[in-house]
Amino acid sequence: MSLMNDRRSTLERGQDVTRALFAPSADRRSLLDRAHRGDIVGALGRVPSADTGPRPLYRRRIAALLAIMGPGVIVLAADNDAGGISTYAQAGQDYGLRFLWLLVVMAGVLLVNQEMVGRLGAVTGAGHARLIYERFGRRWGAFALGDLLIVNFLVIVTEFIGIALSLGYFGVTRYISVPLAALVLIALPIAGRFRRWERAMYLLVATSFVAVPLLVLVHHPAPLAPAVAGLRHLAPESTVFMVIALIGTTVAPWQLFFQQSNVVDKRITARWLRYERADTVAGTLLFVLGAVAILVACALAFAAAPLHGAFVDASTVADELRSRAGEWAGALFAVALLNGSILGAAAVTLSASYAIGDVTGTKHSLHRTWRDAPKFHGSYAALVVLAAAIVLIPQAPLGIVTTGVQALAGVLLPSALVFLLLLCNDRAVLGPWVNARWLNVIAATVVAVLLVLSGLLTISTLFPHVENSWLATAILVISAGIPGALFGLRLSSQGRASSPSSDLPGKPIWTMPPIETLPPPVRSSTRTIALVILRVYLLLAVLAVVIKVIGLIAAS
């Protein structure tokens, strides 16, 4: 009997393989690294490259989802990094639950953005930086890459500050904790096994749940009511700044570059796009959970406390949590900060190394060992070591780094989003997978609003004395959002005109042709308008920075 069963299952398996082999595959035609082609070897399973057939059974769909899941979950969990956690803590400590809604809105923005880059990665097989180079020319490409590298470097420095603060809470000096963390970070991808790296990342993602019990621990000292009230002593301009800082730390350019390259590296093709979308949704939920837990915990703990409205930094939050909610609360916060910092540093550094390999045509894959891809691992290690070294310099101006991150992120983010939006409407790149009209409207509105808010962030970081009122901000946001939405509509109608049907028969397996065979981008007025706006924005932002620098020099 068991023999019969065996034989039957072997037979079925054989048919499965046959069917899979003849099912149309969505193999990428534009790749830079051979390691980006082959079986998906995820932390929780594997999908052979030939197995692209339909999956009628739920069991098999779940197995595929488990194997494919990863890039979205990792990038969005890593969003709650050192900068993120301290900003949520600050928002909770100083403003109570007032900005909880903003986190939910930001989750929506993240979902829209990350879905777009995930799609770009799966359908094109090329990294974000390379697509910008190919579709917008060398100058924009160099600008995007240079900006990414500088901001990433500064973000990694803030992650090391997070590591130093969190381990400092446990009495470990930074001269031990920072080099140790740097070694761990360099060791993560060095084995050249994608699966091992992803498992390590999953461990960090799982550890990020420590923020949840924190919520339970702090629930006792203060009832909810006072947390909602009591915002009288805060000036409105600092409130606007808080909003902008929350957005600036939540939506960052490295996330776009990271997820796209990681999807390519994980060998996820257009066939698995649905699963990749589920991955992004799961990641967004993780992000909300982590961020809300920190914000609410700090809101509850600091309600009606003397430090309410007087945020200093993450380590004082941990100390204060210990004195107000017990040993465990302080320790949990410190662990969450440490974990977020390591996860963030790993992802941010990797996004830089991916982008470098992507643009220079060198091997860049987590499937490759150090010997196999020395430039990929070398650039990664160099970034980590440099950032760690800066944190270890006595009296290093770390405050300037944090300010610089916010100001530069303000410069880079809108440009990255404009490129993203234009790429997602480029028919040569995405074919039938270009953005739907409703998505364009949402995305373009988001980009326009972020453009205004990031501009404000840049200005208020550089010129703290400039008054920002709620009313002016609201008017600016609305006056940017409406043209943004219209722009999104226009973007869609132009796409439709060139090709009437977005549901071609080959849609599930459509992939971008080799990148060098693409026709040059269509010179539409929409595209020109977007790039002109971007130029003007960048010019103003650079001007603001220059004026600030001149002012600083004159003052000294």
Added chain:
Amino acid sequence: MGTIMGSLVNDEGDDDAMRRSRPGRPAGEPHLSEAMAERLADVMFALSTPSRVLILGCLLEGPRSVGDLTEILGMEQSLVSHQLRVLREHTLVRAERVGRQRVYALYDEHVVTLLRAGLRHVEGRGQSPAAARDSADYEPGDQAAGLS
């Protein structure tokens, strides 16, 4: 299920399955380690894009600068530079300075042989194996490999 299918249809270089040791191979075959196979596959990957093959074909006639290649092939300069970087990464091409100019050449004699053999292989492709056997450069020893 996934792993079973993986081992059955695994034809790509991938992590765990490739590195696992294989049962003994037939005697007499040249020893090809997994690592060597990976490296060879990388080289073949570099040959898997027509524009890169065109560049190599051009270099078969002698060293060329980026400007020359752009002119001869009618490709964009940025594309030629990019593909040359990929070819350098896979040690198919090397760059050398001649005066103030940077000139690209095929990496070594092996690359020349590889390209020539590849071209000959493709030229004979339209014929049946029997016809190919009659052609001048077909040697009987290749038969087994050619048909398997």
